[in-house]
Amino acid sequence: MNQTRFAFSFLYIALGIAIIVRLLRFGLHRELFGGVVLGLVLIAFGGYRLAFYVRARRMRVES
Amino acid sequence: MSLEARVVEKRKPQLRRAVKPWGSFAWGYSDVGADIFVGLGLVLGAAAGASNIAFLFAGLVYVCIGLAYTELAATYPVAGGGQYFVLRGLGDIFGFIAGWAVLLDFTIDITLFAWSCVDYLSQLVPQLLTVPHPVTHFVVVLLLICGLCLLNVIGIRESTAFNGIVSGLDVVSETAILFFGFFFAFNPQLLIHTMQTSWPTTFQLMNGVSLAIISFVGLESISQAAQETQRPASIIPRTSISLILTILIFALSYSNLALGMQPWSGHGAPPAPMMHGHNVPLWAYLGNGENNGKAVAVLASYVPFYGALAALYVPLLGSILLLISSNSGVFGSSRIAYAMSTTQLLPSFFQRVHGRFRTPAASIIAFTLVAIVELIFAALPSLNTHAAMIYRKFFHGEDGITFLGDLYAFGAATSYSFVFIALIALRLYDPLSPRKFKIPFNIPMQIRGERVEFPIVGVIGFIGIGSILVFTMITHEIGRFAGPAWLICGLIGYLIYRYRKGLPIWRSQRHNWRVAQVDILRASGELELMDEYTNNLRESERRREEARQR
DSSP, X not given: OHHHHXXXXXXXXXXXXXXXXHHHTTOOXXXXXXXXXHHHHHHHHHHHHHHHXXXXXXXXXXX | OOHHHHHHHTOOOOOOOOBOXXXXXXXXXXXXXXXXXXHHHHHHHHHGGGHHHHHHHHHHHHHHHHHHHHHHHHHSOOTTHHHHHHHHHHOHHHHHHHHHHHHHHHHHHHHHHHHHHHHHHTTXXXXXXXXXXXXXHHHHHHHHHHHHHHHHHHTOOOOHHHHHHHHHHHHHHHHHHHHHHHHHXXXXXXXXXXXXXXXXXXXXXXXXXXXXXXXXXXXXXXXXXXXXXXXXXXXXXXXXXXHHHHHHHHHHHHHHHHHHBOOOOSTTOOOOOEETTEEOOHHHHHHSXXXXXXXXXXXXXXXXXXXXXXXXHHHHHHHHHHHHHHXXXXXXXXXXXXXXXXXXXXXXXXXXOOTTTOSOHHHHHHHHHHHHHHHHHHHHHHHOHHHHHHHHHHSTTOOHHHHHHHHHHHHHHHHHHHHHHHHHHHHHXXXXXXXXXXXXXXXEEEETTEEEEEEHHHHHXXXXXXXXXXXHHHHOHHXXXXXXXXXXXXXXXXXXXXXXXXXXXXXXXOOOHHHHHHHHHHHTTOHHHHHHHHHHHHHHHHHHHHHHHO
């Protein structure tokens, strides 16, 4: 189960980066602001889950 | 008698703490996750080309609400949620108003989600469609509501494991829709074009924002389940933050996809979106009266390749999630009324427990009846032409689901406004309770010799949700009348009840919150926090004693 969640975290980060890159390729338009925020939230969520996973793993190894 | 002795004396049977991190997430997700299934179509219909902005604004307010709930639920892990926080922070009368607004939301929750559940099923069973078959639609929704009422009286309830499976499937499904949609159909140029050509008026945008908040209602569930969660002060912040971000991602994704997605048109694709014989943009098709109740299922069917599969299961998955959410309305309203009754905010009638099934049957039946009345008001325009004319004349012809959405937004905005004030009040008046999660960005200050932290996010959130409440009052004809009428009727009933019982009418009863807090932390298994709290109390008393001697 943890592996699946780990994979999902990576997927969210990759998706966030892909969305931002795709939007910014069209230049800076204020209409794309919402999409860029979505990309950032995806990266933040993936990063949050990943950090949690790494911390939990480190604690397991230490104990 | 010492503090600890009084706490031991007050011990009562407790709820079993069996909810783990995923269970806590699933409890919240099965409630909040269903909201986007209802909210997307309504917001697209109202805010058109600015729907993503409406979701973004409401989403930012929701992040503030989520953080406030996370802090409060981790600090005071008891069932009762927003109503308990407001009671504790602002006193009895405000606790009643917040609880009464939450009760409005829960009763709307029952009707709105049962209604939407049938809408989603109609994607697979066309006989359930509202437009050609309004009577069948009404009868099926009514039967669902009565069935849920019966199940709750008997005591059967969806288990945490079932919630977990449905939530897990839905997260995977929505991620797949998001992935295929953004990679194969999303066109930023189309998004720019839609936003430039279909930008709404200010009035429409305000309407859209007020409806967008309904996509984020339901964080109460995590707080409601706090009393059954293992180590709630540690688990709730984790699950709440994941839930906040997950819901925000799905809301922003769907709204951006709807505005900038090129509908799938290859082999196996559904017919192109059409209205009155003309091709229309996808967002307009999703936001019209026929599709706004099942917008996510329709959108999913237009996602390239994956849409063929999604068209088969998304309506079913959506309807199950919506039914769970509707059930949480029946369960939540009865339990909140029960909790309010035990703190003498509501008459003891709501504490009546069924002799055989040991469930709060009186509360369940009372609030199900309220939900049925709301259903009748929502369904009237589709059932009766005279009623439709009256609605057209006085309420801008709002349809059933919009009527329910209006009241849902009103109830949520009202109760959340009070929760923000309670957050600020509790930070100032109860600085000694240990906060395992604290909202960032605070101003440190001293009040009555104690160091407190004033939450800036609380103020920002209050302004945000306050503005959504104002938007709701400005843009919703029915919400403007029915929402405040619900609060005023409840308040009159509360004042009469308190007067008859000889209880303080405007002031609060005496509560010993310190004993209550020790009891809460002990019961939740947060013994380190309990020790920290008792140490904080001792330290505080020592400091005061020193100050008096000086």
